């Protein structure tokens with residue numbers, strides 16, 4: 001039996017409805033349970049002495065003053081931990097040529113970025129551990145520091161890792177068609193230099209971990225703010241020589257992740273190692289400076305790009321040269337080459353064109369390591385593509401919407417393979433653009449812009465179409481050798497009172513995973529969502545799965561939940577048919593009742609069936625299967641990724657005297673396939689947009705040439721606050737994926753993917769009459785005034 | 794945060810309506826005192842220097858950052874955390890509106906956000922969206938993009954005005 005998604009009045013129609021999140025009530029009452037809220041008996045705290053210099057040999061460590069602090073129990077150097085914790089190397093086999101040196105939990109004889117942990121101090125209180133960490137004396141012999149991306153490969157630049165032969169971590173060139181010939185024959189070739197700033201996630205809850213080692217059971221339990229509990233289980237087991245089955249990772253409430261909490265951090269592995277040595281619970285909570293210097297950074301790209309078009313605005317070629325600096329190590333185990341690789345995969349994404357060349361060059365530097373952060377590579381690729389398309393439109397005097405319409409894949413063209421060799425199963429660029437035009441009333445807005453201009457107000461409209469990669473298969477990490485699961489599982493069971501418990505391998509980080517799963521299971525089984533309890537985030541309890549990343553929760557975890565729920569429904573109906581002496585196919589479950597499928601007449605509540613199965617099994621036919629528990633796992637198999645699409649628009653005003661940008665309104669129409677909970681999807685989009693707006697207008701990590709991070713506080717690294725953010729209109733087109741019964745794709749990154757490009761294009765639309773243009777993010781007042789030649793030094 | 798002074802100070806505070814006597818290190822921040830010594834983990838510590846609002850508490854009727862105030866400074870004060878405000882029903886309507894509008898995702902900012910928003914609503918009247926945004930501009934939320942929060946606060950302001958409660962709502966706990 002399939003679900004009639006088209007009929008909103010079907011029985012148990014919970015998929016597609018806004019249903020409240022079961023965990024929200026707890027959180028508004030302050031009853032969340034984040035890692036720092038957990039206190040265990042005999043718990044101690046660890047703090048880290050970190051490198052104050054960007055690159056140096058460690059020639060001596062003096063721990064005496066630190067040891068004298070009251071409450072200090074033990075100190076660990078890199079050499080101490082290296083005895084019990086093996087180093088790791090952040091490479092993947094399918095990213096050909098990617099190299100990175102071994103990385104230790106604590107620096108052993110060399111520190112390679114400001115913030116790298118060097119000595120761990122364990123004390124009875126966090127305050128004592130921190131005070132003692134500040135008293136650790138380390139002798140550093142300075143080594144040459146490499147900070148600039150574009151000169152990292154120059155022959156005169158020192159090598160960060162002489163053993164590796166050069167500062168190149170990874171390079172990939174993709175070529176399709178003949179870009180040079182296309183440019184030579186083009187009506188116009190437009191080029192631009194783009195820059196996206198170094199960002200970090202600034203999760204409100206800092207990275208947090210509490211690890212306990214029970215020597216009697218030889219079992220490790222890690223309470224961890226993570227997106228991937230099973231991945232971390234493998235990592236702890238492998239590097240601390242513990243059987244995987246003896247590591248349990250528990251992930252309760254997590255205070256924001258956005259990709260920050262899906263990586264292996266040396267201080268967190270050190271915390272686990274120390275717990276094993278000391279045989280007691282050890283807690284590490286990063287402070288805000290540590291967050292800025294050690295949470296992964298992202299998006300530090302410099303790009304030269306060109307677009308060639310004919311007289312009609314048809315795109316003939318796109319040519320991209322992307323450079324990024326990733327810090328001294330490729331981050332384990334997902335690697336720091338994925339972001340650049342994504343730029344190559346995603347540029348030109350919405351458009352049907354033939355000639356494409358893109359190269360990414362990924363170099364080492366002495367800065368904080370970079371890795372995957374919400375919408376990995378998308379904001380960069382979308383800024384390049386949509387920036388180029390707008391410049392081309394301006395060059396030939398065409399409306400930016402019109403040039404897009406002339407180039408986007410037709411909605412009936414699918415399946416297609418893009419020039420980047422991405423396979424699209426079904427997208428809706430034109431329908432999405434039509435919907436956007438209607439929502440924003442494009443023509444009226446253009447009229448408003450003209451009227452404002454007459455009053456000396458410089459307003460701009462920016463459009464950005466995009467594709468988003470979701471529902472990843474093993475092609476993302478697994479084929480490269482990483483033990484990162486692309487499949488996910490769900491176990492659903494019915495208890496005697498007719499209530500349902502579902503355990504899933506995907507995790508909740510606030511996006512509404514548990515609500516989404518409860519709706520799907522409720523519909524799959526035939527009970528109200530309030531009768532379903534969801535359990536996530538415990539490797540000892542849930543089926544094996546990948547967790548939360550690359551917008552996979554609904555599409556993959558959701559499908560597993562649907563299949564498990566449907567299977568449980570069948571098991572229940574088999575028992576019901578025996579009890580009622582009815583034909584199983586004539587029965588259904590609706591709102592917790594066994595009913596006649598045709599008439600809807602109630603035959604028996606699930607409580608009664610539960611009572612019989614669990615307490616009066618003697619009354620059932622001998623040999624009748626009576627397992628009221630089912631597990632299903634799901635993996636995508638037809639397409640390596642389920643692409644989604646969308647289009648955003650920004651309307652803003654630029655004050656040409658101060659350079660200040662005021663966001664007036666923002667729109668996003670996106671197509672994530674089947675929508676399970678409209679409200680949750682809309683709020684994912686809104687949150688994502690604002691994260692993208694932060695990158696467009698404010699966020700930028702600054703380093704000096706010695707590799708010192710200059711703005712490591714929330715007062716100095718500006719994030720979007722309520723006062724500066726616009727209201728956002730969100731609309732949808734639904735093109736379900738045919739790969740699954742549910743048809744859901746991801747929605748977690750669409751907002752962040754498109755917002756920066758929309759803002760860039762809107763600013764440039766506002767500035768165009770003045771002949772000014774900005775392509776270097778964030779678009780600070782200073783950069784805008786420079787573009788207007790109002791600042792010139 | 795480093796630098797906890799070693800001296801101890803005796804304090805008497807009312808926390809969520811209950812008397813508390815404690816001997817605290819002079820450098821202990823109020824939010825840490827509540828979290829570590831009293832087990833009231835509803836207020837969160839995040840930036841620990843007064844920028845993010847995650848630690849917002851109500852002290853003597855005012856919204857205060859628990860990471861900027863020392864426990865010693867709270868001697869004699871009337872302190873309310875999200876736990877106590879919840880028990881008193883001082884912000885039930887706001888909490889309901891946050892859930893209904895999905896004005897929270899990870900929830901880490903939420904207790905501070907609710908205390909800060911309640912502070913605005915207790916002044917009475919119906920603030921404009923711009924005023925709500927302005928008032929909450931010291932409370933950082935990375936998840937929601939703020940619009941749902943503004944919607945929730947606005948809807949409660951309207952509802953309270955309609956019920957004629959205005960500034961009196963939530964006074965039970967102040």
Ligand code: FES
Nearest residue numbers: 839841843846860
């Ligand atoms: S923790 Fe107090 S304002 Fe951020």
Ligand code: FES
Nearest residue numbers: 898899902934936
């Ligand atoms: S809900 Fe996560 S920071 Fe606000």
